[in-house]
Amino acid sequence: MTKLIDLKKRDSKLIEECAEAIKDGKLVVLPTETVYGIGANALDVKAVRRIFEIKKRNKNNPLIVLVSDFDMLDKIAYGITDIHQKLIDKFWPGPLTIIFNRKNSLPDDVTGNLDTIGVRIPGNEIVLDIIRKAKVPITAPSANFSGKLSIIDPKLAYQEFNGKVDFIVDGGISDIGVESTIVKVDGNVIYILRRGKILPEDIEKLGFSVRLSDNIPSKGNKHYSIGKKAILVTGSNSIDKITNYIDNHSSQKIGVIGFDEHYTLFTEKVNVYIKMGSVYHYDAILKNLFNTLNEAKEADNDVFLIECLEEHGIGKLVMDKFRAICDNEII
Ligand code: AMP
Numbered sequence: 001m002t003k004l005i006d007l008k009k010r011d012s013k014l015i016e017e018c019a020e021a022i023k024d025g026k027l028v029v030l031p032t033e034t035v036y037g038i039g040a041n042a043l044d045v046k047a048v049r050r051i052f053e054i055k056k057r058n059k060n061n062p063l064i065v066l067v068s069d070f071d072m073l074d075k076i077a078y079g080i081t082d083i084h085q086k087l088i089d090k091f092w093p094g095p096l097t098i099i100f101n102r103k104n105s106l107p108d109d110v111t112g113n114l115d116t117i118g119v120r121i122p123g124n125e126i127v128l129d130i131i132r133k134a135k136v137p138i139t140a141p142s143a144n145f146s147g148k149l150s151i152i153d154p155k156l157a158y159q160e161f162n163g164k165v166d167f168i169v170d171g172g173i174s175d176i177g178v179e180s181t182i183v184k185v186d187g188n189v190i191y192i193l194r195r196g197k198i199l200p201e202d203i204e205k206l207g208f209s210v211r212l213s214d215n216i217p218s219k220g221n222k223h224y225s226i227g228k229k230a231i232l233v234t235g236s237n238s239i240d241k242i243t244n245y246i247d248n249h250s251s252q253k254i255g256v257i258g259f260d261e262h263y264t265l266f267t268e269k270v271n272v273y274i275k276m277g278s279v280y281h282y283d284a285i286l287k288n289l290f291n292t293l294n295e296a297k298e299a300d301n302d303v304f305l306i307e308c309l310e311e312h313g314i315g316k317l318v319m320d321k322f323r324a325i326c327d328n329e330i331i
């Protein structure tokens with residue numbers, strides 16, 4: 001039986017109940033500011049193994065860990081340098097996961113036998129309350145089955161995980177809507193292992209050199225699959241390209257994922273038009289991205305044409321996600 005717990009008002013008794021559940025080795029789906037996570041006591045190997053089973057996650061794919069303070073960080077990680085500290089001071093609590101050397105207090109299963117561990121202090125007060133009360137680091141990989149879209153809506157988390165986990169916490173819709181940025185420090189260089197809301201330029205502003213790692217562990221995994229063909233429509237003449245595609249593929253059920261401003265141009269001509277947001281509000285497009293992609297997944301059509309954002313800042317981040325679902329199909 002899965003218990004749904006509404007923690008939007010941060011009721012202290014309910015927080016205590018969730019913290020006890022975590023300490024008891026139970027699995028609790030948790031809200032964070034990035035996306036929902038499946039939480040478990042990171043020090044409890046049985047609970048950690050259950051996460052891998054439920055997510056159908058490859059055992060070599062390391063989990064990341066949430067802590068509420070530096071004492072907790074010290075219990076699981078060592079070798080924290082001045083550079084780490086500058087990143088921490090600037091971005092924690094928040095959506096930046098930092099890779100540290102790990103201590104043996106953490107079971108090998110958490111990190112897929114790596115000698116490093118990704119950690120962050122999250123920026124969501126509900127999950128922070130729970131970690132503080134539980135007094136243990138919580139591992140919280142994204143609450144989705146491996147290879148499926150991440151979840152930002154507690155209702156969807158309930159649909160997916162009812163009957164599979166012990167508790168599901170409703171903390172409202174996740175603020176950011178995309179996973180944390182993951183970084184690793186090597187000498188004076190900061191490598192970005194996974195892109196997220198904290199952008200390379202945000203880190204460069206602290207005076208560091210930033211490089212995108214070629215060795216992104218989750219590269220190639222179709223994390224953003226929408227289960228049907230998707231084509232990225234590039235260039236400044238995207239409206240013409242979409243129009244031509246529609247004219248030349250009359251036998252296909254065509255969908256468009258496009259800007260709100262272009263809805264009236266295409267909605268009558270296609271099977272479904274999914275508004276991703278305004279051309280002027282990339283932040284909102286990002287926040288809504290998983291809902292947009294979920295809607296696309298549920299829609300009954302053969303192919304989606306996806307409009308491009310300009311490739312800077314948040315636009316680049318969204319485009320990375322689009323490229324991941326388009327699998328190099330470009331017109
Ligand atoms: P998830 O928790 O599902 O969002 O996935 C966490 C991701 O973080 C993994 O798939 C890896 O790509 C990355 N990651 C976690 N720990 C490490 C680590 N120690 N070194 C490098 N990458 C890591």
Ligand code: MG
Nearest residue numbers: 141142150179
């Ligand atoms: Mg994930």
